Amino acid sequence: MFHNYFNKNVSSAPLAVFRIGFGLMMVFSVVRFWLNGWIKTLYIDPKFHFSYYGFEWIQPLGNYTYILYAICGLSALFVALGFKYRIAIIMFFLSFTYIELMDKTTYLNHYYFVSVLSFLMIFLPANKYYALDNYASAKAYKFVPRWTTDSIKLLLCIVYFYAGLAKLNSDWLLRAMPLKIWLPSKYDLPLLGNLMQLEWIPYVMSWSGMLYDLSIPFLLLYRKTRTLGFILAVVFHVLTRMLFPIGVFPLVMIVSCLIFFDAAFHKRILRILNRFLKPPAYKIKKIIISQNYRVRRPFIILPVLSLFFVIQLLLPWRYSLYPDELFWTEEGYRFSWRVMLMEKMGYTQYRIVDGDTGASFVVDNTDFLTSYQEKQMSFQPDFILQYAHYLGDHFTAQGHQNVQVFAESYVALNGRLSQPYIDKSIDLYSINESFQHKDWILPFNDDIQGL
Amino acid sequence: MKKVSFLFFITIALFSCTSEDESTNDIPSNDFDRKAMLTNIADNIILPSLTDLENKLDQLNADRLEFTENPTQTNLTTMRSSWLEAYKTWQYVEMFNIGKAEEILYSFQMNIYPTNTSDIESNINGIDETNLDERNYDLTTANNNDAVGFPAVEYMIYAIAADDASIIAAYSTDSNFRKNVLYLTDITNQMKGLTSQVRNDWLTSYRDVFVTSTANNASSAINKLVNDFIFYYEKGLRANKIGIPAGVFSTTPLPDRVEGLYSKVYSKELALESLKAVEDFFNGTSFAGSSNGLGYADYVNESTEISLTAMINDQFGIARAQLNTLNNDLSQQVSTDNSKMTVTYDELQRAVVLMKVDMLQVLNVSVDYVDADGD
Numbered sequence A: 001m002f003h004n005y006f007n008k009n010v011s012s013a014p015l016a017v018f019r020i021g022f023g024l025m026m027v028f029s030v031v032r033f034w035l036n037g038w039i040k041t042l043y044i045d046p047k048f049h050f051s052y053y054g055f056e057w058i059q060p061l062g063n064y065t066y067i068l069y070a071i072c073g074l075s076a077l078f079v080a081l082g083f084k085y086r087i088a089i090i091m092f093f094l095s096f097t098y099i100e101l102m103d104k105t106t107y108l109n110h111y112y113f114v115s116v117l118s119f120l121m122i123f124l125p126a127n128k129y130y131a132l133d134n135y136a137s138a139k140a141y142k143f144v145p146r147w148t149t150d151s152i153k154l155l156l157c158i159v160y161f162y163a164g165l166a167k168l169n170s171d172w173l174l175r176a177m178p179l180k181i182w183l184p185s186k187y188d189l190p191l192l193g194n195l196m197q198l199e200w201i202p203y204v205m206s207w208s209g210m211l212y213d214l215s216i217p218f219l220l221l222y223r224k225t226r227t228l229g230f231i232l233a234v235v236f237h238v239l240t241r242m243l244f245p246i247g248v249f250p251l252v253m254i255v256s257c258l259i260f261f262d263a264a265f266h267k268r269i270l271r272i273l274n275r276f277l278k279p280p281a282y283k284i285k286k287i288i289i290s291q292n293y294r295v296r297r298p299f300i301i302l303p304v305l306s307l308f309f310v311i312q313l314l315l316p317w318r319y320s321l322y323p324d325e326l327f328w329t330e331e332g333y334r335f336s337w338r339v340m341l342m343e344k345m346g347y348t349q350y351r352i353v354d355g356d357t358g359a360s361f362v363v364d365n366t367d368f369l370t371s372y373q374e375k376q377m378s379f380q381p382d383f384i385l386q387y388a389h390y391l392g393d394h395f396t397a398q399g400h401q402n403v404q405v406f407a408e409s410y411v412a413l414n415g416r417l418s419q420p421y422i423d424k425s426i427d428l429y430s431i432n433e434s435f436q437h438k439d440w441i442l443p444f445n446d447d448i449q450g451l
Numbered sequence B: 001m002k003k004v005s006f007l008f009f010i011t012i013a014l015f016s017c018t019s020e021d022e023s024t025n026d027i028p029s030n031d032f033d034r035k036a037m038l039t040n041i042a043d044n045i046i047l048p049s050l051t052d053l054e055n056k057l058d059q060l061n062a063d064r065l066e067f068t069e070n071p072t073q074t075n076l077t078t079m080r081s082s083w084l085e086a087y088k089t090w091q092y093v094e095m096f097n098i099g100k101a102e103e104i105l106y107s108f109q110m111n112i113y114p115t116n117t118s119d120i121e122s123n124i125n126g127i128d129e130t131n132l133d134e135r136n137y138d139l140t141t142a143n144n145n146d147a148v149g150f151p152a153v154e155y156m157i158y159a160i161a162a163d164d165a166s167i168i169a170a171y172s173t174d175s176n177f178r179k180n181v182l183y184l185t186d187i188t189n190q191m192k193g194l195t196s197q198v199r200n201d202w203l204t205s206y207r208d209v210f211v212t213s214t215a216n217n218a219s220s221a222i223n224k225l226v227n228d229f230i231f232y233y234e235k236g237l238r239a240n241k242i243g244i245p246a247g248v249f250s251t252t253p254l255p256d257r258v259e260g261l262y263s264k265v266y267s268k269e270l271a272l273e274s275l276k277a278v279e280d281f282f283n284g285t286s287f288a289g290s291s292n293g294l295g296y297a298d299y300v301n302e303s304t305e306i307s308l309t310a311m312i313n314d315q316f317g318i319a320r321a322q323l324n325t326l327n328n329d330l331s332q333q334v335s336t337d338n339s340k341m342t343v344t345y346d347e348l349q350r351a352v353v354l355m356k357v358d359m360l361q362v363l364n365v366s367v368d369y370v371d372a373d374g375d
Helices: A002-007 A013-035 A038-044 A062-081 A085-102 A109-122 A133-137 A146-166 A201-221 A223-243 A249-260 A263-277 A298-321 A371-377 A381-397 B002-017 B034-069 B073-093 B117-125 B142-147 B149-158 B164-170 B177-212 B221-243 B267-283 B296-303 B308-324 B330-363
Strands: A009-011 A139-145 A288-292 A344-354 A360-362 A403-413
Touching: A002 A146, A009 A013, A009 A146, A009 A263, A013 A038, A013 A062, A013 A085, A013 A109, A013 A146, A013 A249, A013 A263, A038 A062, A062 A085, A085 A109, A109 A146, A109 A249, A109 A298, A133 A139, A139 A146, A146 A201, A146 A249, A146 A298, A201 A223, A201 A249, A223 A249, A344 A381, A344 B330, A371 A381, A381 A403, A403 B330, B034 B073, B034 B177, B034 B221, B034 B267, B034 B296, B073 B149, B073 B164, B073 B267, B117 B142, B117 B149, B117 B177, B142 B149, B149 B177, B164 B177, B177 B221, B221 B267, B221 B330, B267 B296, B267 B308, B267 B330, B296 B308, B296 B330, B308 B330
Parallel strands: A139 A288
Antiparallel strands: A009 A139, A344 A360, A344 A403
């Protein structure tokens, strides 16, 4: 049966449409980022960048960061065109992932999704149909192995389903947090603004959001509910786009969901595209259109992708290896499709102490961090620790003796009153980052039930 | 299938409709009347304090003229007291770094301390006595921010010479007394001119813009104001008046960084006025009065079941009690018993957490962080 599955084929049109859609959205995303001036404000202006543990060697490249973005945008364009596809998608994956690893201040689940998806696409024959590569090779294929489109569907299903599982907690379902804080603050939206003031709205939105995430994979997989599922996806993502500043993510998800539709639908899209493009080169060079494309080196690709999906399925559960409340410590929070679950704010100040004399002074964070970095640092323990080390190194280099670094931190989570967050008697400069539990985070003093 | 492609294009259309920064003026009505709060703040707090400041700066200028034309001890004392009165009112104005005040960098030209005495001296020495209409300085530049405003005037009337007799001489018998008179005239006139400019802008146009700017975005008055308020509390009051002199941010205490350094005995009084300005603003209490209108305290009450306003007001009260135990001359307090200063700082600090974390979370204000995407 297993063997049978991997010999099955599907039309190559869906994969081609997906490649084009993905490439164009990424071009748009890069251009938008550039034009908003965010390359400068997020990656060039800050004096210091928050690195991911183990990736401290990845840093912005000064003004060359623009070249990095240019490479990223160009490779996305090449992906859309299906031109030198394999090299283009590898370049895209590398440049995009490098960008995301430069500073975790800007971590977003949807950037992680793009990285993961582009990694998957390296192994997919997305340039076998409706691609410029077809001219160079003079070959195109009507069918590709079924697992290629299925792997994209599987990834999408994981994203939605895990996002739904993450909503199964008492804050989201019973207290309607954080929507209870966020929705009323949209009072200035036309039409929706008044609606958002109603007391029951956050509860309805919380529950329907949870039900949507958990059910959408199945609605899209079954032919009979597919159109309904897609309508729901459009409504859901447009609504979130109107209510929250989530950039291109809703668009990415809506376009990605098209992959669930059958070949006829995608062929229709390509026919519409044809009307606009009128590919002239058909007349220049004869392309031989064959039936089935056979993936090369499946004995490498299939194990790699299997491992990839095993990791995808397991990684979000790593939080259960840590004690204490996940939302409070955030140990295992990222890379797990936990989207919009927390309204968390913090205030963290550092005291630099001379270990011998006890003389001390307080650091003005604005001397070192942008306001956005300071905001993100204030409630995330790994940021707090990394910044403590940066400060310790900075003041040691300035000639201060026996430097110790203490943090006084207060954090408020999902409408609860702020409470002390970090043990202020711990010299953070003497503590090294690791995957171990951070026992210098003070207890949460409350319970959030659920997954 | 047609349905699907139709939906798809509708989506694209909707996306292009929800533009990034909606600045709509017809805000729907809600439980809390934000416009009424801004109206109260504009009409009963900001404008009356600006009017009072302008009047007191007029008085300061009149007394300065009287003093320079007739430099006696009595006139010096009179001018000093009108300087203090204006300075006390300034404590109510400094936090409103919005509208014209923000545009012309008002507060940077009014109250940067410590003042730079060598800049003042070199400005004075640069005056050409043979051509008094020409100035060799531009007092509005950033370089001169620490050579103008209340702290510079204070230096000119308290510390330009060793004692009162020689200060009077500096404006009457000293060889370069005309230069001193001219500089004192220029900086007091500048304070009055800037204040009139800010107040007139409020009167003629900004007030109406301000009270209707209630959207929840980074550029709306309702959000900028609460950010200005917290910034003022954290920087203008907590750090500048108490924390920095107490050495909280440095390896040693810095007693010469207090506000009102040269007059010596007013630093605590000014800090107390500042704290009162903060409390009044938060509670919507009218300037120089006690009538309570809508303020952010009410806004917070509307937005949460937690008794956050009471906690913030209690903390202001604790900080005030602590501040009251200090020496009138905070510089002296730093030198004799700095621990009382740091305790006062700690109590002021506790309110920062309540406002910056809890209040901003409850109001879910769009703060002026970079407007990057969230998820």
